Amino acid sequence: MDTTAPWGGTGSQILASYRIKPNDVPNSRMVAKGTFRAHPRRGGYSVEHVDKVCLSLREKYGKCVKMAGLLGRPDMLFVFDASEVERVFRGEDAAPHRPSMPSLMYYKHTLRKDFFGAEKDCGGVIAVHGDSWSAFRTKVSRVALSTGAAAQYTNQVGEVADAFVNRTRETRNKDLETPHDFLNEVHKWSLESLGLIALDTRLGCFESQEGSESQRLIDAVNTFFLCVGELELRAPWWRIYPTTMFKRYVAALDTILSVTLTHVDRALKECEVNGSKSLLQDLVTAAGPRVAAVAALDMFLVGIDTTSNAVASTLYQLSLRPDVQEKLHTEITNVLKDRPLKAGDVNQMPYLKACIKEVLRMYPVVIGNGRQLKKDTVICDYNIPKGTQVIFQHYVMGNSEEYFTNASEFRPERWIQRSNYQHHPFASLPFGFGKRMCLGRRFAELEMHVIICKMVQAFKMEYHHDQLDYHVHPMYTPNGPIRLKLIER
């Protein structure tokens, strides 16, 4: 996932904000070219707190606002209007362009051209666009997003979830609380799950120590996300000389590439010998070993931190709400009746699914998503020129009373009793939409449903410290150690 680069890091500054001036014919959809104008207005904002910045921009400027003045990158248009988001998404052509990450394109197609090839070759889906993206995505989507693609991994994902529950039980302190580095434990669970889905390999993350291969991969992914926002938003000096940040970034990507490829190589050999069941095997059959290897790499790049932060955030939110946990526990018990979870069970658990949707509405791990316009487009009555990066602000829309009844309240029921709770279908899109929607969505959902189900079955979760604020670091996540008290059920 490109993570819509603006939010994929910390500490950067949005250098200036510009309010759009209404165009000459505000009520006409046929606005003339060149009416995209702005009044400069200075502001210094940190990306770590961009959630609050976006809320205040919405309040101050209305349904859209232009951000300009970022050295070396196109203007951005922040859109806070769900109907406009729907119109832009529905008008997409066959190869939508998500704002590219030039630094990643440079890594893939210049620095490591020997592996990824030129831009038009088999470069994967992250930071790849046009025909090359389209050809690659078509091959991978067939395997990754087909009906039942994820459900067939329920047992493997369950096995890892059981191991996580046991480890969490063992690593609690004397007050039955999770350790300070609990988020890292959740990263391990996420990597271990992805390893089993993608490569049919147990990576041994729970036994891993500092400096081990899997911990190096986890750290490298984290460094990648932390650096990418800095490189994309700050003045792009890395284009002129290799800055310290850029060197860290390249080293992290090299680690991700080499560790993943070691596992991919091993898994490909296993496939040949045992015909083992894995996503990689399915991809090899559908599209050949090269596409399979590059797809696995992209998935490891963006599929670990996203899912782990979403799970950590969900566990934290549940620990604040014993009533929600009890309802969830009753639903799970009614469906499973003491037998182990099997494929398809979560389809009988609407409240479980709703809890996760509700967390991702209020605290989406990727707070905004975007598109780079391929043609001039009218948005909110402004003529927005081709090339502008349009950022859909679903964190702001998801928390807006305009789109969700009692938006500030955690109410999973809103996703079940839809007639009681109105909402706009494009106001909360945590996995994006359309042809470029998250490729790992089905796997992420399966992983999240299974782990939350197992944790609620095993423990009553409580939280006895100051409430945690959220920050973008590099995902949107609770800021502080997540010290959950886990009481055996």
Ligand code: HEM
């Ligand atoms: C809670 C977990 C996750 C969230 C919230 C999430 C969110 C997103 C979002 C917002 C996008 C951009 C979609 C768009 O532009 O419309 C995306 C793209 C992507 N995601 Fe995820 N993601 C998650 C987990 C995963 C996992 C587990 C994988 C891999 C197994 C994955 C692989 C990808 C890939 C490859 C893309 C790029 C698709 C393309 O450009 O064609 N994601 N994700």
